[in-house]
Amino acid sequence: MYIECSHVSKRFTDSEKRGWGLFQGQAGLLDFTATLKGGVTAVLGPPSSGKSTLLQIIAAFSVPDDGRVTYQFADHCSYVWSRRIADMGDMSTVELLQQRIGYVPSNKLLHPDDMVLEDALLNLSYYHRLAQPKRRVVEMITRWGLAAYRKGMLVELPEYILSRYAIAASLLGDPEFWLLDDPTRGLDELGYNLFLHELQQRREKGITIFVTHDLELAELADHLLLMESGFCRRIGERRWMTSGVPDGSVASWYQLMQRFFLSSNS
Numbered sequence: 001m002y003i004e005c006s007h008v009s010k011r012f013t014d015s016e017k018r019g020w021g022l023f024q025g026q027a028g029l030l031d032f033t034a035t036l037k038g039g040v041t042a043v044l045g046p047p048s049s050g051k052s053t054l055l056q057i058i059a060a061f062s063v064p065d066d067g068r069v070t071y072q073f074a075d076h077c078s079y080v081w082s083r084r085i086a087d088m089g090d091m092s093t094v095e096l097l098q099q100r101i102g103y104v105p106s107n108k109l110l111h112p113d114d115m116v117l118e119d120a121l122l123n124l125s126y127y128h129r130l131a132q133p134k135r136r137v138v139e140m141i142t143r144w145g146l147a148a149y150r151k152g153m154l155v156e157l158p159e160y161i162l163s164r165y166a167i168a169a170s171l172l173g174d175p176e177f178w179l180l181d182d183p184t185r186g187l188d189e190l191g192y193n194l195f196l197h198e199l200q201q202r203r204e205k206g207i208t209i210f211v212t213h214d215l216e217l218a219e220l221a222d223h224l225l226l227m228e229s230g231f232c233r234r235i236g237e238r239r240w241m242t243s244g245v246p247d248g249s250v251a252s253w254y255q256l257m258q259r260f261f262l263s264s265n266s
């Protein structure tokens with residue numbers, strides 16, 4: 001089981017760049033090559049280093065300009081995602097892939113926000129062709145503490161509920177690959193604790209990749225992936241990578257890496 005990114009690049013067109021302020025004109029990903037293995041990987045890096053772009057591409061919600069992503073699932077089923085596959089227009093294969101991936105985007109919503117929470121989850125469970133869609137929806141609503149909001153419109157939900165909803169929605173199909181972009185942003189204490197519990201459960205199951213700015217949260221990861229200007233600067237086991245700093249913490253290691261890159265770029 002693995003996800004292999006091979007020479008993946010993504011640039012944004014001039015029209016897409018408009019309105020992105022300070023970071024206009026930068027590529028999202030530049031010749032990104034890395035293999036992600038089973039367990040939990042934390043994706044770290046400074047603002048605009050390409051973390052969200054990477055997750056969008058791996059989730060097959062954005063098309064790479066160049067390179068390819070190869071997915072090998074535990075049942076030996078494999079998929080490839082690339083510009084060529086997208087251009088072939090066979091969306092059924094892409095849908096099959098997307099159905100096997102749980103994804104929490106940074107804006108928390110993959111689907112229209114003018115829906116009632118319970119209906120949105122039901123729609124998703126039909127999309128995932130779940131055997132007992134209603135039962136699964138009730139289970140997720142209960143597990144993620146959403147019962148009081150199940151008849152609420154997504155657009156009107158408080159941020160902490162929307163954040164819990166997004167995580168619950170990503171887990172509906174019990175995905176083998178779970179991708180989360182800054183999942184704890186906006187979560188309340190209950191949501192945060194539920195997320196930590198889920199993360200521990202996932203350690204032995206599939207591939208979990210989460211983007212975070214929270215270096216304490218990254219301590220829970222098995223692997224670290226450090227991004228810099230669209231490149232993969234470091235990837236490896238957390239305990240080995242952080243063993244070189246005196247206190248062995250991700251925060252100290254991250255600071256050291258930033259100093260190292262600043263001095264090598266100056």
Ligand SMILES: Nc1ncnc2c1ncn2[C@@H]1O[C@H](COP(=O)(O)OP(=O)(O)OP(=O)(O)O)[C@@H](O)[C@H]1O
Nearest residue numbers: 012016017020023026028047048049050051052053
């Ligand atoms: N949809 C888009 N349109 C135009 N430019 C984009 C788009 N998405 C990303 N970019 C650009 O790609 C680069 C990488 O952005 P990305 O959001 O992937 O970085 P990030 O590491 O997730 O940043 P942050 O930590 O601030 O969320 C940035 O320069 C950004 O301006």
